[in-house]
Amino acid sequence: MLVLSRKKDESIMIGDQIEIKILAVEGEQIKIGIVAPKTVKVHRSEVFEAIQAQNREALSASSSFLEQLKKK
């Protein structure tokens, strides 16, 4: 992993179209601004983890659910 130190208001370029800017540092929390083309998707990584977990949970549905539906 490449590690760079940045101060508030400094930024990093990824390629020539993506800019990551440090907007504020408040204790443990860091505000980051991201300038990127619309085609680049930016998500908090927890979102991906939550979706993966949800997919796994959905998989654990028992195969008898169809009968339950019919009983309804």
Next chain:
Amino acid sequence: MSSFKGAYKRMKIATKFLGEVEISEQDILTFEHGLLGLEDEKKFVILPIDADLPLAILQSVEHTEIGFVVAYPFAFKKDYSFDISEDDRDQLQIEKEEDVLTYSIVTMKETFQESTINLLAPLIVNMDKKCGKQIVLQDNKSYPLRFPMRTLEGSAK
């Protein structure tokens, strides 16, 4: 009845919910990137359920245990809408809206009332090109990861 037989190979697969099902090679949908957390699972079929509900089954062709209940999201949330990014449109070779079907993965609980559908990461399927993808929408309140199913708002399908 059409007599146009033999053009596509038919095969039997074991499914998680429906026992053995005969499918045609042309029914197989390719999810090039798999699903989130199941990146190696690339070949699926969508199977109808014999019930008066806006639900279907997404079944892996290769692994019996990989089967999901999926829902037509618009039946549960009428105003559900989102844009498909240009990248995803290219990847799924989407030319017109009519070719696209949207499904949401259902997390089935003990009762239908407790069950939820995933509106944050819908499955986009190009029925014409037989390919699909689980896309991730921008995280916000209109796209809950766990949307309660109990509100069957729209018309079925």
